[in-house]
Amino acid sequence: xxxxxxxxxxxxxxxxxxxxxxxxxxxxxxxxxxxxxxxxxxxxxxxxxxxxxxxxxxxxxxxxxxxxxxxxxxxxxxxxxxxxxxxxxxxxxxxxxxxxxxxxxxxxxxxxxxxxxxxxxxxxxxxxxxxxxxxxxxxxxxxxxxxxxxxxxxxxxxxxxxxxxxxxxxxxxxxxxxxxxxxxxxxxxxxxxxxxxxxxxxxxxxxxxxxxxxxxxxxxxxxxxxxxxxxxxxxxxxxxxxxxxxxxxxxxxxxxxxxxxxxxxxxxxxxxxxxxxxxxxxxxxxx
Numbered sequence: 030x031x032x033x034x035x036x037x038x039x040x041x042x043x044x045x046x047x048x049x050x051x052x053x054x055x056x057x058x059x060x061x062x063x064x065x066x067x068x069x070x071x072x073x074x075x076x077x078x079x080x081x082x083x084x085x086x087x088x089x090x091x092x093x094x095x096x097x098x099x100x101x102x103x104x105x106x107x108x109x110x111x112x113x114x115x116x117x118x119x120x121x122x123x124x125x126x127x128x129x130x131x132x133x134x135x136x137x138x139x140x141x142x143x144x145x146x147x148x149x150x151x152x153x154x155x156x157x158x159x160x161x162x163x164x165x166x167x168x169x170x171x172x173x174x175x176x177x178x179x180x181x182x183x184x185x186x187x188x189x190x191x192x193x194x195x196x197x198x199x200x201x202x203x204x205x206x207x208x209x210x211x212x213x214x215x216x217x218x219x220x221x222x223x224x225x226x227x228x229x230x231x232x233x234x235x236x237x238x239x240x241x242x243x244x245x246x247x248x249x250x251x252x253x254x255x256x257x258x259x260x261x262x263x264x265x266x267x268x269x270x271x272x273x274x275x276x277x278x279x280x281x282x283x284x285x286x287x288x289x290x291x292x293x294x295x296x297x298x299x300x301x302x303x304x305x306x307x308x309x310x311x312x313x314x315x316x
Contacts, residue, residue: 033066090132103169111158139170159284183288189281197231
């Protein structure tokens with residue numbers, strides 16, 4: 030078996046990315062030498078690994094109002110406003126959803142994604158509004174992450190796009206990877222990419238725009254925005270993959286519905302109504 034896959038099996042309590050980080054940091058040795066991910070392990074080999082102490086949490090709790098749609102001891106569902114960053118990053122050291130969650134939950138969030146993204150199972154862009162699941166415990170995090178990996182997790186979005194899809198309903202199956210021309214952008218490419226599948230359904234057509242429902246089968250970075258632009262119908266107001274729209278700060282994209290199996294085995298689904306900015310755009314287009 031490949032060495033990295035074997036190690037992941039031996040450490041089920043750690044995420045795959047955490048295992049890969051241990052290998053990259055030289056915390057794993059194979060037969061006394063450097064542990065190479067692509068190496069093969071067999072009976073009689075000796076693997077040594079060192080789990081470092083947890084990093085001190087340097088992301089501070091902040092009393093920032095957030096809308097909680099659902100909460101229990103294992104997880105919570107948050108309705109993120111447009112303009113809020115999910116977790117700290119260069120240029121956004123605080124004022125993020127994570128800062129607000131640390132305050133709201135008293136620091137009780139899963140640690141699988143490290144000190145910068147505690148509790149964060151999946152993300153949406155700063156200028157996208159809508160629903161996010163957050164894990165309080167590591168076991169809940171693993172349960173939810175596994176559903177995302179198996180594509181059994183429901184994520185439905187609403188968007189206004191430029192023009193109209195033909196056919197009106199369908200599936201976009203095109204791999205997404207980072208652009209070799211601009212590292213901040215993603216694109217449809219066969220080079221260093223991952224499979225990406227988006228299902229779409231046209232709900233309403235206007236003179237030059239359409240209201241579309243998007244359902245994600247996979248969850249690649251900027252997937253809906255990239256796939257829409259790839260088909261010639263960028264999301265309205267998307268300055269990265271399309272162009273700005275008057276009186277609209279960012280793209281008209283809303284994470285409307287999430288559905289998942291709770292760690293207790295019960296299927297749960299939540300819906301967020303279209304926010305005011307979105308309804309205002311629709312009202313203008315209908316005129």
